[in-house]
Amino acid sequence: MRTRKAPRRSPKAQPLGPVQRYQIDGLTHEAKGVARLSGKVTFIDGALPGEVVEAQVFKTGRRFDEARLIHVSEASPHRVVPECVHFAQCGGCSFQHLAAPQQLEAKQQWLQGQLRNVAADLDLEMLTDQPLYYRRRARISVHSQKGKLLIGFRGKASKDIIQIDQCLVLTKPLQAIYSALSDKLAQSSLASKIGHLELLEDSQGCSVLFRLTASITDPLRNEWQSWANDLGVMLYWQQSNEAKAPVADESLRRYELDGLTFHYHPQDFIQVNEALNRKMVSQAMEWLAPHENDVVLDLFCGVGNFSLPLAKRAKQVLGIEVQETMVEAGKKNAQRNQLDKVTFLAADLTRPVSTDLVKMGVTKVLLDPPRAGALEFLDSIIKIKPEQILYVSCNASTLARDAEYLVAKGYQVLRVSLMDMFPQTSHVETMMLLQKRSKLKGK
Ligand SMILES: C[S@@+](CC[C@H](N)C(=O)[O-])C[C@H]1O[C@@H](n2cnc3c(N)ncnc32)[C@H](O)[C@@H]1O
Numbered sequence: 001m002r003t004r005k006a007p008r009r010s011p012k013a014q015p016l017g018p019v020q021r022y023q024i025d026g027l028t029h030e031a032k033g034v035a036r037l038s039g040k041v042t043f044i045d046g047a048l049p050g051e052v053v054e055a056q057v058f059k060t061g062r063r064f065d066e067a068r069l070i071h072v073s074e075a076s077p078h079r080v081v082p083e084c085v086h087f088a089q090c091g092g093c094s095f096q097h098l099a100a101p102q103q104l105e106a107k108q109q110w111l112q113g114q115l116r117n118v119a120a121d122l123d124l125e126m127l128t129d130q131p132l133y134y135r136r137r138a139r140i141s142v143h144s145q146k147g148k149l150l151i152g153f154r155g156k157a158s159k160d161i162i163q164i165d166q167c168l169v170l171t172k173p174l175q176a177i178y179s180a181l182s183d184k185l186a187q188s189s190l191a192s193k194i195g196h197l198e199l200l201e202d203s204q205g206c207s208v209l210f211r212l213t214a215s216i217t218d219p220l221r222n223e224w225q226s227w228a229n230d231l232g233v234m235l236y237w238q239q240s241n242e243a244k245a246p247v248a249d250e251s252l253r254r255y256e257l258d259g260l261t262f263h264y265h266p267q268d269f270i271q272v273n274e275a276l277n278r279k280m281v282s283q284a285m286e287w288l289a290p291h292e293n294d295v296v297l298d299l300f301c302g303v304g305n306f307s308l309p310l311a312k313r314a315k316q317v318l319g320i321e322v323q324e325t326m327v328e329a330g331k332k333n334a335q336r337n338q339l340d341k342v343t344f345l346a347a348d349l350t351r352p353v354s355t356d357l358v359k360m361g362v363t364k365v366l367l368d369p370p371r372a373g374a375l376e377f378l379d380s381i382i383k384i385k386p387e388q389i390l391y392v393s394c395n396a397s398t399l400a401r402d403a404e405y406l407v408a409k410g411y412q413v414l415r416v417s418l419m420d421m422f423p424q425t426s427h428v429e430t431m432m433l434l435q436k437r438s439k440l441k442g443k
């Protein structure tokens, strides 16, 4: 029996050969330069197309090698100095060494490649906003050992925590909180009692959620509460045995969109880029164009980010989401916004749902699944024969797979948009509009 060696993952892996010269002729979607030496592909993190670099192989495999960049001998005209001083070590961003237009071009080419079987003839539309200061939510790792505190993000291709002093993709208010928080934690025994913390900014201002790994005394909690009061920050505490921090209704978070207010628990999913989310929801309403005769399904609906705007326009909307607490939040959000045409259902969309969706007379479906996509639910969608499907995706590979399935079952891709929800990173968000083919032919 043939056995496969486990890949060597450590970034600190020893070099496996001499420093060599490479001509870079491609770029992966994870921002690795692609070179070919004696016919074998080598990936070099940090190298850009058109460059000549010196690099040293640290991982070798049957199909490709990976090399560490040592020196850029001939730089690309699109190479820029990264704005963030932590870029070389931090795993949060991959593209800060490439000028913004070329970052977008690289993402565009990659997305086009992924969607070549379903949308080869279509021009990609683009939805963009500012390249920095966009993250309204972040999880920060904290590690304290023998009096030494590390606070920051995981490293590039490693699980090590990299000490971060300032993160430029966070919104400016969150950067200020992060800085004050780092100073305070460095002086506090709380650091040894938390595994991580979460920063959040929305219409209510900034908040910090501490995920405790041990119990803390009342005086320590009070000390942090007064720190938070001074800064106008809301604090949440999650014990290690709690799935979610207990939060009273009046302490729920809120964000505004399309003239609506969305309440949510600080650990519920929300889109991290507020400006892009506004543009994305607005584009979804424009593309799907729900009107007074439409019955719309919003699958993987969260707390109603799309369901509520849909309910302002359509005859009826049903939002489906696996997390019951978010379904409850969706229902309350509908009431608070006086929207009576929307209902919510808790269901796992990896299986058919118990409600008879065919009987509802659904005309349009919006779906926004997690990275795994929605393959298991596609037959249920096809059965209800919606005229249009609007697919919002955070993973172009599963989107391509699912779109190919829908196309084989009688849908045609009409429009695709790359939404740059996470500038500087390798992540790509996509919106795709599909139309039932018989409708296109006017049958
Ligand atoms: C990418 S988020 C989108 C949420 C929402 N559309 C929004 O814009 O805020 C995906 C959502 O799918 C939900 N989800 C994950 N797996 C699911 C499943 N198997 N069935 C139903 N919902 C699921 C998650 O809880 C999450 O709220």
Ligand code: SF4
Pocket (backbone or CB within 6 Å): 084, 085, 086, 087, 090, 091, 092, 093, 153, 164, 166, 167, 168, 169, 170, 424
């Ligand atoms: S995630 Fe923040 S700290 Fe890390 S490289 Fe990006 S901007 Fe810098």
